[in-house]
Amino acid sequence: MNILLVGSGGREHALAWxxxxxxxxxxxxxxxxxxxxxxxxxxxxxxxTDVPGLLQLAREIAADLVVIGPETSVEAGLAxxxxxxxxPCFGPTAQAxxxxxxxxxxxxxxxxxxxxxxxxxxxxxxxxxRASLARFAPPYVIKADGLAAGKGVVVTPDLAxxxxxxxxxxxxxxxxxxxxxxxxEFLEGEIGSLFALCDGKTAMLFGGVQDHKRAFxxxxxxxxGGMGTYSPAPVFTPQLVEQxxxxxxxxxxxxxxxxxxxxxxxLFVELMATRNGPKLVEFNVRFGDPECQVLMLRLESDLxxxxxxxxxxxxxxxxxxxxxxxxAVCVVLAAEGYPGTPxxxxxxxxxxxxGEGVAVFHxxxxxxxxxVLRAAGGRVLNVCARGPTLREARDRAYxxxxxxxxxxxxxxxxxxWRALG
Ligand code: GLY
Numbered sequence: 404m405n406i407l408l409v410g411s412g413g414r415e416h417a418l419a420w421x422x423x424x425x426x427x428x429x430x431x432x433x434x435x436x437x438x439x440x441x442x443x444x445x446x447x448x449x450x451x452t453d454v455p456g457l458l459q460l461a462r463e464i465a466a467d468l469v470v471i472g473p474e475t476s477v478e479a480g481l482a483x484x485x486x487x488x489x490x491p492c493f494g495p496t497a498q499a500x501x502x503x504x505x506x507x508x509x510x511x512x513x514x515x516x517x518x519x520x521x522x523x524x525x526x527x528x529x530x531x532x533r534a535s536l537a538r539f540a541p542p543y544v545i546k547a548d549g550l551a552a553g554k555g556v557v558v559t560p561d562l563a564x565x566x567x568x569x570x571x572x573x574x575x576x577x578x579x580x581x582x583x584x585x586x587x588e589f590l591e592g593e594i595g596s597l598f599a600l601c602d603g604k605t606a607m608l609f610g611g612v613q614d615h616k617r618a619f620x621x622x623x624x625x626x627x628g629g630m631g632t633y634s635p636a637p638v639f640t641p642q643l644v645e646q647x648x649x650x651x652x653x654x655x656x657x658x659x660x661x662x663x664x665x666x667x668x669x670l671f672v673e674l675m676a677t678r679n680g681p682k683l684v685e686f687n688v689r690f691g692d693p694e695c696q697v698l699m700l701r702l703e704s705d706l707x708x709x710x711x712x713x714x715x716x717x718x719x720x721x722x723x724x725x726x727x728x729x730x731a732v733c734v735v736l737a738a739e740g741y742p743g744t745p746x747x748x749x750x751x752x753x754x755x756x757x758g759e760g761v762a763v764f765h766x767x768x769x770x771x772x773x774x775v776l777r778a779a780g781g782r783v784l785n786v787c788a789r790g791p792t793l794r795e796a797r798d799r800a801y802x803x804x805x806x807x808x809x810x811x812x813x814x815x816x817x818x819x820w821r822a823l824g
Contacts, residue, residue: 404427404428404430404467404468404711405429405431405432405464405465405466405467405468406422406428406430406431406432406466406467406468406469406707407432407433407434407457407460407466407468407469407470408422408431408432408434408444408469408472409433409434409457409469409470409471409473409476409481410433410435410436410451410471410472410473410476411433411435411436411437411440411451411472412437412473412692412766412767412780412782413692413693413695413696413735413764413765413766413782413784413785414473414689414690414691414692414693414696415433415437415440415472415473416437416439416440416764416765416766416785417695417696417698417699417762417764417785417787418470418690418695419433419436419440419443420699420762420764421699421702421706422443422470422706422707422710423444424705425705425706425707426705427705427707427708428707430464431444431445432446432447432460432464432466433445433447434446434447434448434449434451434457434460435447435448435449435450435451437765437766437767437768437769438765438769438770438776439763439764439768440765451473451475451479452475452478452479454479454480454481454484455484457476457481457484458484458485458488458490461485461488462488462490466490468491468707468710468714469481469490469491469493469494470492470493470494470710471492471494471668471689472689472690473689474500474503474504474550474687474688474689475550476494477494477495477496477497477504477688477689478497478500478503478550480496480497481494482494482495482496482497482500482667482668491711491714491715492667493668493669493710493713493714494667494668494689495664495667496664498662498663498664499667499688500688502655502659502670502686502688503550503685503686503687503689504550504688505548506546506548506585506685507525507583507585509685509686510523510525510585510587511525512655512658512659512662513683515658516654516655516657516661517654518650518655518658518683519650519651519679519680519681519682519683520682520683520684521587521589521590521675521682521684522538522539522587523585523586524538524539524585524586525584525585526569526584526585526586527583528573529569529570529573532569532573532584533569535586536562536566536586538586539586539587539588539589541559541560541561541562541565541589542558542559542560543557543560543562543564543565543568543586543589544556544557544586544587544588544589545557545558545559545565545569545572545584545585545586546584546585546586546587547572547576547577547580547581547584548580548581548582548583548584549577549579549580549581549583550580551577551580551581552628553626553627553628553629553742554577554626554628554742555572555580555581556626558589558626569584572584590675590677590682590684591675591677591678592675592676592677592678592682593638593676593821594613594616594638594673594674594675594676594684595611595612595636595638595643595673595674596611596612596632596672596673596674596691596694597610597611597644597651597652597671597672597674598612598669598670598671598672598690598691598694598698599648599652599653599656599670599672600668600669600670600709600713600718601656601665601666601669601670601713601718602667602712602713602714602715602716602718602719603660603667603716604665604716604718604719605718605719606648606652606653606656606718607718607723607724608644608648608652608723609669609698609724610634610698610701610702610724610726611635611636611638611644612633612634612636612691612694612698613632613634613636613822614629614630614631614632614693615629615630615631615632615815615817615818616630618630618742618815619815620815620816620817621817625742625743626742627741627742627782628692628742628781629691629692629693629694630735630737630814630818631693631733631735631814631815631818631819632693632696633697633731633732633733633793633796633797633818633819633822634694634731635701635726636822637821638676638821643676643681646680646681647672647674647681650680650681651674652670652672655670655672656670667713667714667716668688668689668713669688669689669690670686670687671686671688671689671691671694672686673685673686673687673691692766693733693735693782696731696764696787697731697732697733697787700727700731700733700762700787700788700789701726701727701729701730701731701789702724702726702727703725703726703727708721709724727789729760729790729791729796730789730790730792730793730796731787731788731796732793732797732799732800732818732819733785733786733787733818734785734786734787734800734801734804734815735766735782735784735785735786735814736782736783736784736785736804736807736812736813736814737781737782737783737812737813737814738767738778738783738811739811739813740781741781741782742781745767745778745780745781745783746778746811747777747778747779748777748778748779749778749809749810749811749812750775750776750777750808750809750811751768751777751778751783751784751808751809752776752807752808752809753776753784753807754806757786757803757806757807758788758802758803758806759799760788760789760790760799761786761787761788761799761800761803762787762788763784763785763787763803764785764787765783765784765785766780766782766783766784766785767779767780767782768780768784778809778811778812783809783812784807784809784812786800786803786804786807787800788800788803793819793822793823794823797819797823800818
């Protein structure tokens with residue numbers, strides 16, 4: 404099979420690593436890719452939102468399957484264009500992708516189809532949003548409606564900070580994504596990310612992970628796109644998994660199909676396990692980043708047949724995926740300044756043999772003219788490890804972090820704390 408993989412972050416490096424291990428695959432082309440992905444794929448320079456360019460590339464390489472990594476490609480309508488060209492695609496249409504590309508859409512969707520989620524207010528102006536704050540108890544949750552690269556969410560107990568977040572969004576900080584703001588009830592409980600595949604008809608659970616959203620140890624500091632993950636996560640008891648399947652994942656697939664947009668791809672259900680059962684925090688219409696990294700480390704089954712089955716409507720023929728018993732941990736090495744303005748260009752050296760059970764995925768790197776690896780983004784490397792126990796997996800990951808030369812980097816040192824204490 405020839406596969407075109409779209410994207411350039413740690414999630415896509417992990418997907419490339421796993422796809423490359425499939426005996427079904429003869430050629431992987433990734434675009435725009437990153438220096439780590441170059442070990443597994445041919446790289447091309449077509450941007451993830453350049454739909455005509457991606458369609459042309461898919462045709463040029465005679466792609467049997469296009470795998471969409473990021474939400475921006477979904478929003479740009481890549482799956483729609485590929486469907487018209489009859490090229491199998493793992494990833495939903497732009498219409499189904501509204502489950503991520505508009506938080507206001509998703510809240511209304513939950514109401515329409517009876518999915519449990521927190522109370523909310525959709526606000527079209529800063530004045531409306533400021534007034535709506537009075538309806539919510541602190542901490543306040545302020546979200547830009549559209550896609551903001553994981554940076555459009557502010558959670559704060561401070562009313563003045565909440566008002567600044569509202570003014571920032573309406574002032575253009577997130578461009579068109581902040582033209583509307585959603586204020587949400589703060590949900591008490593433990594957070595978790597459950598993944599489910601769908602081929603338009605059949606749904607299949609695809610692993611549970613816990614992320615760490617705040618920048619610093621002890622869940623302190625600003626919200627980020629995710630500073631580290633581990634799987635399996637004890638929060639996902641069999642009872643919770645069953646509740647998420649029946650109350651959130653399957654109703655979402657049924658609802659979006661009833662709305663005329665059958666879902667093909669992976670749905671990332673970010674939920675809060677509250678005293679009253681799981682409530683939706685957000686849907687994402689792709690694998691999580693860095694959730695995907697630990698899932699790929701733990702997935703024993705070949706990934707490619709699952710991706711293809713979603714694209715071709717044959718998921719009902721697939722057995723449930725097999726997961727390794729060994730836990731996996733991912734530690735994000737970020738550049739100083741992230742999630743604000745990260746310091747760019749810092750030199751990175753990764754040992755040739757990073758350690759037993761360890762995989763280092765590139766998230767935001769580039770090679771300079773001399774071939775030196777340098778930081779080129781906020782989240783720079785994802786240092787992942789499996790181990791016989793979660794503690795050993797974490798120790799291996801941190802030993803690998805400590806062996807990497809990246810003086811401009813920082814990471815959280817407490818990934819997995821909820822499970823390990
Ligand atoms: N780690 C959260 C996300 O991928 O959006």
